Structure formats: C-alpha cells, structure tokens
Amino acid sequence: MFAQARVFALGAAALLALCAASMLTGAGRVAPGQVIGYLLGGGGDGHLRMVVDTLRLPRTLAALVVGAALGVSGMLLQSVTRNPLAETGLLGVNAGAALGVVAGIVTAGAQTGGAYLGWALGGALLATGLVLAVGARLSPLKLVLAGAALSATLTGITTAVLVADPVTFDQYRYWILGSLAGIPMDRVPAIAPAVVAGLVMAAFAARPLAALALGDDLAVALGHRPGRTRLWVSVAVTLLSAAAVAVAGPIGFLGLLAGYVSRTLLAGRVGPRIVLSGLAGAVVLLGADVLARVLVRPYEAPVSLLVAVLGAPVLIVVARSRAVAAGPGDLVPARSPRPAARRGRGAGVLPSDTRAVRGRRWSVLVPVRSSAAAALLLAVTAAAVVAAVAAGQSGMTPEQALRALAGTGEGGHVLLVQEIRLPRVVAGLVAGAALGLSGCLTQALARNRLATPDMLGINQGAVMAIMAAGMSSASGTLFAHWWIGPVGALAAAVAVFAVSGGIGRQGYRFIVTGLALTTLAGALTQSLLAWQGLGSATAVHSWSVGSLAGRDYGVALPVAAGLAVLVPAALALARRLAVLRFDEDVSAGLGVDPGRTRMFLLVTAVVLAGLAAGVAGPVAFVALAAPVIAARLAGPARLPLIGAPLTGAALVVIADTAGRVAADGAEIPVGVVTSILGGPFLLWTLLSDRRS
Incomplete structure (x- = not known):
C-alpha cells in the first residue's frame, strides 16, 4: 500500500511540475516572471493576457483532459480484451472518430467542439463495436493486426472523402497531427460532460473487469455478466476516445504508453491501475506538449509525433514480452507445401499437378494447375x-x-x-x-x-x-x-x-x-x-x-x-x-x-x-x-x-x-x-x- 501511495504521489508531483512548465513555456518572448506575476494577480498588458488566457491555459487544460481520457480508455480496452497491446489508436477507434469528424465537417459544416464531439462519438462507437466483436476471437498480436485492418479501411474512407474537398483537407492536415496548439478555451468545456461520464463509467467497471480477468466462467460465477461488462466498457471507451479526438485530433500510442506504465508500476487491482493510467496519460501528453514547443523553436513539433516516438519502441517491447503469450497460430509459420504425389510410369514421384510431356529425346514437366492459373x-x-x-x-x-x-x-x-x-x-x-x-x-x-x-x-x-x-x-x-x-x-x-x-x-x-x-x-x-x-x-x-x-x-x-x-x-x-x-x-x-x-x-x-x-x-x-x-x-x-x-x-x-x-x-x-x-x-x- 505504501509503494502504491508513493507511485501516485510521484505522479501527481510530476503532473504539477509539468503544468507549471506548460504555463511558463512558449515560443514567444514572455518571461516566466511575467506569467507568474499575472497568475498571482499582478495584472499585465493585453499581449500577456492573450498569451496566458488564450494560448497556454487552454492547451494545458486540454492536455490534462485528453491525456487522462486516452490513458483510461487504453487501460479499459487492455482489461476487457485481456491484451496489453490494445489501444484506441492501434485498434482503429481513433480512426473511426476521425472519420466521424471529417464526415461532420463535409456534410454538416461542423466547426465547434460540441459538433466535433457528436460526430466523433458516432465514428468511435462503430469502431469500438467492431473491435470488441472480433477481440474475443483473436490472440493479442492478431488483434493488433485486425485493428490495423480496421484503421486502414476507415482511414481510406476518410481520404476518399477528403479528395473531393480541398478546403476540408486543409483543415484536416493540421488536425490529423494531433496537436494541442490553438485549441479555443470553449473546446474543453464542450467535451467535459462526455469525459466525466466516461470516467464515472470506468470507475464502475473496475470490479467487473477484475472478475473478467479470471475468465468468463469465473466472472459469471462471481455474479457478473461478461456481455454487459463489455458493452459498458465499449460505451466508456467511445465517450473518452471521441472526446479526446474532438479536442486534439487522433493521438496514437498514448493509451498503450499509459497502460504499460500502469502495469509496470502497479501489479495489484484493476481500479488503481485505471486511475494511474489516467494520471500517466496526462503526464506523458503534457510533457510531450512542453517538449514540442521548445524542440524546434521558433516552430512547433507535432505532439502526436513525439508521442509516437515514445510509443513505437514500447509497442515493440510489449510485443516481444512474455505478457503477450502466443495465442493459437501466433508463432506458427505459413503452412509448408505438402503436395500429394503420384508415381509416373518408369520414373520417380511427381507432384500431383505435374504432367510429363515426352518426346523421343526430351521431356518436360508441365505444372498443369499453375499453368492454367x-x-x-x-x-x-x-x-x-x-x-x-x-x-x-x-x-x-x-x-x-x-x-x-x-x-x-x-x-x-x-x-x-x-x-x-x-x-x-x-x-x-x-x-x-x-x-x-x-x-x-x-x-x-x-x-x-x-x-x-x-x-x-x-x-x-x-x-x-x-x-x-x-x-x-x-x-x-x-x-x-x-x-x-x-x-x-x-x-x-x-x-x-x-x-x-x-x-x-x-x-x-x-x-x-x-x-x-x-x-x-x-x-x-x-x-x-x-x-x-x-x-x-x-x-x-x-x-x-x-x-x-x-x-x-x-x-x-x-x-x-x-x-x-x-x-x-x-x-x-x-x-x-x-x-x-x-x-x-x-x-x-x-x-x-x-x-x-x-x-x-x-x-x-x-x-x-x-x-x-x-x-x-x-x-x-x-x-x-x-x-x-x-x-x-x-x-x-x-x-x-x-x-x-x-x-x-x-x-x-x-x-x-x-x-x-x-x-x-x-x-x-x-x-x-x-x-x-x-x-x-x-x-x-x-x-x-x-x-x-
């Protein structure tokens, strides 16, 4: 218990330090002392108020909310599928939400955070349902590949929509980066109800998920209903991931990173791991956003690119770990050829689809089926x-x-x-x-x-x-x-x-x-x-x-x-x-x-x-x-x-x-x-x- 409290205390301290760094860091020439004085009520000119209230404060709040939402949704998916590789970006949920937002921009002219959220919810719900439908039938590594298939199809449909609309593409090519820059202050309050509802549902899902980790039969014996649990989790994941995409665009690997940190530091119950995943997601995203502002000054690096740089090695490590035990067929290579054989007249054994064409002084083996194909x-x-x-x-x-x-x-x-x-x-x-x-x-x-x-x-x-x-x-x-x-x-x-x-x-x-x-x-x-x-x-x-x-x-x-x-x-x-x-x-x-x-x-x-x-x-x-x-x-x-x-x-x-x-x-x-x-x-x- 003491070790668990220490982990949470260190995480909270890191989050507070990054919040301070986020408010004091930027591409402009505003000194940290000016920001501190303004935050303490010392007042300031219009430029200072614009930098703090319009630029830095909204993106700091957005990083906290989006990071927590994606961290918790990743942990929920990993728990319900019993797969440490499950993550909304890898399994196509973010791609579904992105398709919903693009469809909203093209068909309904969606521009506000609330409009983005509504359309993102529809796309994310579709993708989450498909993921959970096939998740129970595939091993961990295959589920990730199935998510890649779903992402490819949804992203392809999104691209097809964008091809005919250059104006939407101009908006999309910035939004798809998953950036926190320029987020308006009203965007976070617009999606707050969905995030709160998703977090509340995640809290109620902790005990059923702990029982589900023991297997469906034991979960039923303990009084839980696996089907209802999966449906409940799918709704929670949809709310959290859609809200995150509506604010900052699709940011991949964050749920994977948060889940990996949570499982590494806490080996106990599901509930504390869900809470730590939200904390870790906020810390990682906020840290990546601060780094994005100072890495290539006076420009800004895409925050999703920095998260991907961290997440790709973690994906490789988890895929090679014992936690991803090979399911049926995971380590089985492609089937070796075992052609049936027939004995030709006078000479040896030939594959069943081969015919020998002979002349007086020559002979040729003709693969009949291959030639016909x-x-x-x-x-x-x-x-x-x-x-x-x-x-x-x-x-x-x-x-x-x-x-x-x-x-x-x-x-x-x-x-x-x-x-x-x-x-x-x-x-x-x-x-x-x-x-x-x-x-x-x-x-x-x-x-x-x-x-x-x-x-x-x-x-x-x-x-x-x-x-x-x-x-x-x-x-x-x-x-x-x-x-x-x-x-x-x-x-x-x-x-x-x-x-x-x-x-x-x-x-x-x-x-x-x-x-x-x-x-x-x-x-x-x-x-x-x-x-x-x-x-x-x-x-x-x-x-x-x-x-x-x-x-x-x-x-x-x-x-x-x-x-x-x-x-x-x-x-x-x-x-x-x-x-x-x-x-x-x-x-x-x-x-x-x-x-x-x-x-x-x-x-x-x-x-x-x-x-x-x-x-x-x-x-x-x-x-x-x-x-x-x-x-x-x-x-x-x-x-x-x-x-x-x-x-x-x-x-x-x-x-x-x-x-x-x-x-x-x-x-x-x-x-x-x-x-x-x-x-x-x-x-x-x-x-x-x-x-x-």
Whole structure:
C-alpha cells in the first residue's frame, strides 16, 4: 500500500511540475516572471493576457483532459480484451472518430467542439463495436493486426472523402497531427460532460473487469455478466476516445504508453491501475506538449509525433514480452507445401499437378494447375487493361478501345488511349507486378502470409526517402527521385528484422514491429505534409497514399527494367525458395544455404517494393492479396512466382480504374481504393489463419 501511495504521489508531483512548465513555456518572448506575476494577480498588458488566457491555459487544460481520457480508455480496452497491446489508436477507434469528424465537417459544416464531439462519438462507437466483436476471437498480436485492418479501411474512407474537398483537407492536415496548439478555451468545456461520464463509467467497471480477468466462467460465477461488462466498457471507451479526438485530433500510442506504465508500476487491482493510467496519460501528453514547443523553436513539433516516438519502441517491447503469450497460430509459420504425389510410369514421384510431356529425346514437366492459373490471370489482366483504357467520360466501348490500342480507331480515341490512358495503365501494371512479386518473396522469406512490404514498414521507408529527397530538391518533383526508394525500403527492412531478432522465427511479433515503424513513419509523413503549402501538400498527399495520376512511360521504365532482371532471377531460385518454407535443418539438408538465399531474396523483394513506391506511392495491401489469391488458384505445390505478379498487376489496374470512375468530378487514388478493400481482406486472412 505504501509503494502504491508513493507511485501516485510521484505522479501527481510530476503532473504539477509539468503544468507549471506548460504555463511558463512558449515560443514567444514572455518571461516566466511575467506569467507568474499575472497568475498571482499582478495584472499585465493585453499581449500577456492573450498569451496566458488564450494560448497556454487552454492547451494545458486540454492536455490534462485528453491525456487522462486516452490513458483510461487504453487501460479499459487492455482489461476487457485481456491484451496489453490494445489501444484506441492501434485498434482503429481513433480512426473511426476521425472519420466521424471529417464526415461532420463535409456534410454538416461542423466547426465547434460540441459538433466535433457528436460526430466523433458516432465514428468511435462503430469502431469500438467492431473491435470488441472480433477481440474475443483473436490472440493479442492478431488483434493488433485486425485493428490495423480496421484503421486502414476507415482511414481510406476518410481520404476518399477528403479528395473531393480541398478546403476540408486543409483543415484536416493540421488536425490529423494531433496537436494541442490553438485549441479555443470553449473546446474543453464542450467535451467535459462526455469525459466525466466516461470516467464515472470506468470507475464502475473496475470490479467487473477484475472478475473478467479470471475468465468468463469465473466472472459469471462471481455474479457478473461478461456481455454487459463489455458493452459498458465499449460505451466508456467511445465517450473518452471521441472526446479526446474532438479536442486534439487522433493521438496514437498514448493509451498503450499509459497502460504499460500502469502495469509496470502497479501489479495489484484493476481500479488503481485505471486511475494511474489516467494520471500517466496526462503526464506523458503534457510533457510531450512542453517538449514540442521548445524542440524546434521558433516552430512547433507535432505532439502526436513525439508521442509516437515514445510509443513505437514500447509497442515493440510489449510485443516481444512474455505478457503477450502466443495465442493459437501466433508463432506458427505459413503452412509448408505438402503436395500429394503420384508415381509416373518408369520414373520417380511427381507432384500431383505435374504432367510429363515426352518426346523421343526430351521431356518436360508441365505444372498443369499453375499453368492454367497463370493463363487465367493473364486473361484477367488483359481484360482489366481494356476496361481501364475504355473507362471514363468519353463513352468509349471495349471494341473501340481495342481499335485505339491497335492504332486503327478514330483519331480522338487513339490520342486519348495511347497518349493519356495507356501510359498510366502501364505504370499500374509494372507497379502492381512489382508489389505482387515482392509480397510473394517476403511471405516465403518470413514463412508468414502477413509478412508483406506494407505491413513491415518497407513501403513507408521508401516513401519517406523519396519525400525527403523530393522536398529538399530545387524542383520538388518526387518522380525524379525514384532511385532512392529502394534505399529507404532497404533501411526500413534492416531495421525491422534487426529489432525483431531474425527472419521467419518470430511469427506475428515481427509484423507488429513493422506496424510500429509504419505508424511512426506515417506520423512523420503527416508532419511533412503539414509544413508544406496547400498546393504542394495536396499533390504530395495524393502520392503518399498511392496514386497513378500523371504517370507516364518514363516513370514506369525503371520498374519494368527491375522486373526484367529480378523475375528471371527469382524463377531461377524457385527450388531454393520453395525449400525455405521448411525449417533450417531441412533446407540445409537439401543443399540450400538459408542465410545466403534469404539475403538475396530480401534484397530482391525490397528493391521491387522501393521501385513500386517510386511509381505509385505506397499502394496498400496489394502485396498481401496478390500472393494469397494466386496461391489459391495455383494450389500449394509451388510458390506463385508468375501468378503473384500477374495478380498484383490486375489488382492495381482494376483499383485505379474504379477510383477514376467511382466519384463524379473527382478521382480517388488507387491506394485509397486498395486500403478500403484491403482491410476486410486482411481481417479475413487473420481469421482463416486462425481456422487453419
């Protein structure tokens, strides 16, 4: 008890010290003595009153309220899901609240704190319900990945709404940073009732949550109702997270940090841990806000970026700890190929889908199912190309599109197809093929279907490198710096595999490591966008979510050259790549050097992902879906080294075409379309892994 009181006393002292620092710190030239004199009733001029009453006092109060709300909501989620990785930002609750606020701004012109709160409540409630619906069915690490899927879909919908409204985007690109700067004084009182209600509900939930930690059966035996408890907690989390988002925007990792501090310092009952989580959340956010004001003076760093810098390492530590015990399938690699065999006439055993074609002096083994799947995918890709060049406002039929492709159609159609639409389609084909093959290689390399460049942070590494090079150059053109994409992707891959402790041995843990780095890189990207002018930020934002607008043959050429070299190289190593799906001893016994082969495959996959990012930006989920779909068609006997690139090319072209024609008068970037559709696909992949 004495130790617990000491922890709370130290936390309260730290909070008071940070409150004083927040009131005395700023970018202006107001001396601390002037602020102290004004607060003690000494009076001051108009500038001093404006600095204290309008700027520093509201953001200090906002930091206290938002930090406490997010800290308590994170602890509630961790308790109800029995998952130390649960947090409103990681599980998509903040993304749901953000979608609600954006919908309110666009559809109802919401501007006040109360209006933001109402719309944020609706979005957060939807996301919280979905999280708790799947939370009981997934292990801790998989639940975080399911949250990433939900966040991707909700963020994709948000981006699609913003594409058609530049004015809302101008507001959004600052608000999405999660900043406490410029918060009006009336914003905190407007959301105070929701915060108070959420905290009261959290207090009443402490005893049922303590019983729920023992399991549903024991909770029922103790007189509690698990279903009612989960519903009660979902309402409390919704109120707290929506109120926080309405005031300061979506701030990720804060609930994770607060819960980690609470569990580390207190090992007792749930009630004291909930209280300490609120205290820790307020301390962390207030400290980050004070640091944000002095770190890059006279400018101000985004507070959410600083919280992410602290939270990403904590996410990695918790994911690697014993507290996250592996649930069913968490450490199980992708299923090794076990093709049925048939005995051919006269010679050996052949895989069940292979036929031997013999001549007088030669024989060839033909993989029947894989060849049929490749032919089907090639036909689908060709049809997608025809549909892409025909789709649009010109009213062109597929027959006219084919004639224009051949150069025999009407002059206007030929010009439209060959000079405007076809270059974009070719760029989509090569980018999708590169992503498909890269995903196939990384999945085989890590022996995990979720190990793809976008999930591991490789795509974001390439994006950060290209953005930094483009924005620092005189021209500011991103496409001219495609060559640095593979360098950034390689740096991200090295960081992920170094931190996670190896390749193919950590199950879902190293994917969560990649997710942490991806989230951190995303915060950096949003910060770079906020520091640009509106015109430049709009163009870069479109590319940073994945877009093919304005692409031509010159942009696609480097990726096409890379595919021409790396696809044959991957096919030449097909046998070694298939053997890697077994363990180290089996691979070595079959004559394959696992270390050297993994290094070559890693470099190949990373270069392909980096080149694709240079063309189209980080098109999400294509590298995940393409190998899975191709493997379903080709069967488990061999890796889809041909089918995955074809599937990726078709997916990108189809998604880009859908984005061009879905909205009247606006174009939805291809990466937004794949994010909206890829989230449910990722969730399906997680659930199917659980069933298998």
